Amino acid sequence: MESMRQQKISRMIQKELSTSFLREGRNIFGGAMITVTKVNVTKDMAVCKVYLSLFNTKDKSALLALIKHHGKDLRFQLGQQLHNQLRIIPELQFFEDDSLDYIEKIDTLLKT
Numbered sequence: 001m002e003s004m005r006q007q008k009i010s011r012m013i014q015k016e017l018s019t020s021f022l023r024e025g026r027n028i029f030g031g032a033m034i035t036v037t038k039v040n041v042t043k044d045m046a047v048c049k050v051y052l053s054l055f056n057t058k059d060k061s062a063l064l065a066l067i068k069h070h071g072k073d074l075r076f077q078l079g080q081q082l083h084n085q086l087r088i089i090p091e092l093q094f095f096e097d098d099s100l101d102y103i104e105k106i107d108t109l110l111k112t
Contacts, residue, residue, distance in 0.1 A: 006041045009086065013048055014039040016081045020074060028070060032057040037097040041090060048090035051097035060096060067094050 002010070014036050021034040033055040040049045052067065054060045067074075071092050079089040 009041050010039040053097050
């Protein structure tokens with residue numbers, strides 16, 4: 001169970017990363033639509049797991065690799081936005097959120 005502080009930091013990071021992907025997404029990621037679905041911060045606030053939904057792309061794994069490659073730049077931008085709220089910006093780890101695909105698969109199985 002996350003503490004209140006962890007939840008607040010998770011929401012702040014989710015909001016700022018979402019705006020970063022919205023602003024810079026077209027230039028860096030080739031017009032792919034990237035949605036930050038969930039953010040989890042560890043208890044020591046050192047690591048942040050970011051779950052992303054990737055749309056409008058042919059190769060999701062290549063896009064996720066590109067996002068991981070630009071992780072340090074995203075962390076720097078996050079530090080610029082949150083430097084008044086956080087002393088240390090957590091390390092970002094990106095994962096693909098496949099919950100929508102899972103829901104769609106179950107929905108098609110139930111319809112047949």
